[in-house]
Amino acid sequence: MIKIAVDGMGGDYAPAVVVSGAESVARDKIAEIVLVGNEDAIRPLLKDSNGIEVIHTPVFVEMKESPSSALRKKRESSINKALELLKSGKVQAVVTAGNSGAAMAFAIFTLGRIGYVDRPAIATLHPNTRNSISILLDAGGNVDCKPIHLAQFAVMGDAFARCVLGVERPKIGLLSNGEEETKGNELTREAHALIKGLDLNYIGYVEGTDMHNGRADVVVSDGFVGNVALKITEGVAESLMVFFKDAIKKNLKARMGHLLMKEVFDELKGKMDPSEYGGAPLLGVDGVCIICHGKSDEKAIRNAVLLAKRFVENGLNESIKETLWQVTDQYKG
Amino acid sequence: MIKIAVDGMGGDYAPAVVVSGAESVARDKIAEIVLVGNEDAIRPLLKDSNGIEVIHTPVFVEMKESPSSALRKKRESSINKALELLKSGKVQAVVTAGNSGAAMAFAIFTLGRIGYVDRPAIATLHPNTRNSISILLDAGGNVDCKPIHLAQFAVMGDAFARCVLGVERPKIGLLSNGEEETKGNELTREAHALIKGLDLNYIGYVEGTDMHNGRADVVVSDGFVGNVALKITEGVAESLMVFFKDAIKKNLKARMGHLLMKEVFDELKGKMDPSEYGGAPLLGVDGVCIICHGKSDEKAIRNAVLLAKRFVENGLNESIKETLWQVTDQYKG
Numbered sequence: 001m002i003k004i005a006v007d008g009m010g011g012d013y014a015p016a017v018v019v020s021g022a023e024s025v026a027r028d029k030i031a032e033i034v035l036v037g038n039e040d041a042i043r044p045l046l047k048d049s050n051g052i053e054v055i056h057t058p059v060f061v062e063m064k065e066s067p068s069s070a071l072r073k074k075r076e077s078s079i080n081k082a083l084e085l086l087k088s089g090k091v092q093a094v095v096t097a098g099n100s101g102a103a104m105a106f107a108i109f110t111l112g113r114i115g116y117v118d119r120p121a122i123a124t125l126h127p128n129t130r131n132s133i134s135i136l137l138d139a140g141g142n143v144d145c146k147p148i149h150l151a152q153f154a155v156m157g158d159a160f161a162r163c164v165l166g167v168e169r170p171k172i173g174l175l176s177n178g179e180e181e182t183k184g185n186e187l188t189r190e191a192h193a194l195i196k197g198l199d200l201n202y203i204g205y206v207e208g209t210d211m212h213n214g215r216a217d218v219v220v221s222d223g224f225v226g227n228v229a230l231k232i233t234e235g236v237a238e239s240l241m242v243f244f245k246d247a248i249k250k251n252l253k254a255r256m257g258h259l260l261m262k263e264v265f266d267e268l269k270g271k272m273d274p275s276e277y278g279g280a281p282l283l284g285v286d287g288v289c290i291i292c293h294g295k296s297d298e299k300a301i302r303n304a305v306l307l308a309k310r311f312v313e314n315g316l317n318e319s320i321k322e323t324l325w326q327v328t329d330q331y332k333g
Numbered sequence: 334m335i336k337i338a339v340d341g342m343g344g345d346y347a348p349a350v351v352v353s354g355a356e357s358v359a360r361d362k363i364a365e366i367v368l369v370g371n372e373d374a375i376r377p378l379l380k381d382s383n384g385i386e387v388i389h390t391p392v393f394v395e396m397k398e399s400p401s402s403a404l405r406k407k408r409e410s411s412i413n414k415a416l417e418l419l420k421s422g423k424v425q426a427v428v429t430a431g432n433s434g435a436a437m438a439f440a441i442f443t444l445g446r447i448g449y450v451d452r453p454a455i456a457t458l459h460p461n462t463r464n465s466i467s468i469l470l471d472a473g474g475n476v477d478c479k480p481i482h483l484a485q486f487a488v489m490g491d492a493f494a495r496c497v498l499g500v501e502r503p504k505i506g507l508l509s510n511g512e513e514e515t516k517g518n519e520l521t522r523e524a525h526a527l528i529k530g531l532d533l534n535y536i537g538y539v540e541g542t543d544m545h546n547g548r549a550d551v552v553v554s555d556g557f558v559g560n561v562a563l564k565i566t567e568g569v570a571e572s573l574m575v576f577f578k579d580a581i582k583k584n585l586k587a588r589m590g591h592l593l594m595k596e597v598f599d600e601l602k603g604k605m606d607p608s609e610y611g612g613a614p615l616l617g618v619d620g621v622c623i624i625c626h627g628k629s630d631e632k633a634i635r636n637a638v639l640l641a642k643r644f645v646e647n648g649l650n651e652s653i654k655e656t657l658w659q660v661t662d663q664y665k666g
Binding site: 182271 | 476508510513518519542546555556563564568570573575577586590591592593596600604
């Protein structure tokens with residue numbers, strides 16, 4: 001069975017939700033789990049250790065700690081210990097709900113990068129109105145990017161959509177302020193020229209709306225813009241829910257209506273729930289690493305393990321390796 | 334009475350909706366209107382010309398035309414003719430639902446900029462969950478910005494929130510990928526240092542979510558990021574509505590619930606409707622100019638005229654002039 005290391009100390013509700021997520025995965029024989037973290041905190045929470053191993057380390061990275069400081073001082077942290085297990089082949093993937101910047105920094109440091117990848121990226125999954133999923137990358141790993149980085153994100157996103165989501169010829173879009181070629185900023189204009197020359201189903205510039213209407217399977221942007229996009233998506237959805245809650249409080253008829261629409265609202269909540277997709281894969285590092293939302297619950301941890309498993313089984317990293325060389329050649333030529 | 338020039342040819346549904354919007358404004362004696370555009374197209378639509386003057390020009394800027402080409406070839410266009418009326422003092426404001434890039438280019442060309450403004454910005458209005466309105470700027474005018482531009486946007490946004498929305502000491506946030514000072518990209522880090530030194534109620538970095546939860550009254554960003562933010566906001570809201578529509582189609586109980594919740598959904602639609610706020614003011618040009626969404630309807634045109642009127646009456650541009658000098662001093666010092 002596949003063996004996955006889970007950062008026992010990562011996330012706002014760790015270690016409790018991480019332990020129960022791990023138990024749920026081990027119970028259903030989805031994967032064997034190695035929980036890495038403070039044994040004194042983890043053991044008492046562990047009701048059923050069947051299929052679960054605990055590896056002790058008292059050090060962990062705080063959620064607000066800067067990645068560079070963690071990298072300097074916390075080599076013994078739970079996240080890095082988990083990544084070292086992966087590097088040495090003792091597990092096949094790592095899942096963490098901890099500090100995402102630190103996870104990325106340690107992943108690059110400990111695992112290294114695949115072939116020609118300059119900047120690994122965080123990919124997030126978003127349901128769209130075509131009843132499928134759009135991928136956004138980079139969702140926050142790299143705030144200042146060069147055009148070549150965006151081109152590499154495009155290739156990695158393509159591989160991801162093909163291997164893990166099963167889209168045959170994914171439509172790749174570059175996030176911009178308008179669809180016309182005259183739009184964009186300095187960065188996107190150069191990236192556009194680069195990506196156009198690649199062997200991808202590149203549809204050109206896409207707008208913010210296209211992340212949700214499914215016009216693109218993969219939406220490429222730098223990590224600053226991607227992170228803003230991600231959080232606005234969460235923000236709009238949350239504020240709509242607040243609106244409904246307030247409206248229902250004030251109005252009996254609406255409350256009855258809401259009861260009748262309960263299934264619909266539940267389905268919507270499920271769709272909007274980041275835990276539904278488990279987490280965001282870190283693409284471009286030499287190993288499978290899934291970063292979950294800091295607010296992850298048991299279900300998110302479980303789904304992240306499922307996603308990691310799919311990654312490993314579908315050979316995503318091999319596919320990235322096979323296609324990414326073209327970006328570098330393109331750049332040098 | 335205040336006199337406002339409306340670009341009769343601007344917008345996807347021009348001149349029809351523009352004419353009826355103008356009629357509605359004139360009928361209620363909100364303002365006298367000068368409709369600028371092709372008289373042959375406008376006159377036949379005009380049922381009641383009371384309080385409405387038509388100034389003929391056959392030229393207009395296409396929605397997809399590049400601003401630089403328009404600037405070169407279309408000085409006689411309806412939008413520029415309207416701006417010339419403003420420049421010469423024949424009207425007090427201009428409203429257009431036409432090509433926003435061209436409107437901005439002509440506004441700078443014909444009206445000039447206020448005092449120390451380097452880059453005029455487009456400000457959009459967004460309802461938030463605190464039952465008030467947050468301002469986003471720049472929403473698309475300037476894709477490549479320097480830190481000083483963002484600092485100027487902050488000052489202009491502050492003046493806007495004080496003068497037009499009546500917020501006493503507006504909370505100003507800089508849109509970033511996280512709240513911590515260590516976050517941000519090269520541009521925002523330098524802008525953050527600049528804005529901190531200004532006499533503003535600056536709350537530091539804000540995230541995408543804060544545009545909708547009301548933590549900030551004014552959200553500052555470059556025009557590329559701002560435009561992506563704006564369109565994602567529209568996109569999420571639209572995709573949620575598609576979701577509800579589909580769900581209701583499939584499910585009788587949900588359909589009944591939806592009927593009972595009709596008022597709530599209508600209120601929500603109203604809140605999300607860009608026409609509710611009329612349009613986006615162009616801040617920093619020497620004159621009041623409101624740019625409406627290309628898809629504007631009659632109500633949007635009417636509300637844009639109301640917003641323009643409020644601008645003129647509250648002396649927004651004087652307030653910008655009075656406070657903006659500090660940004661330039663700060664920069665030089």
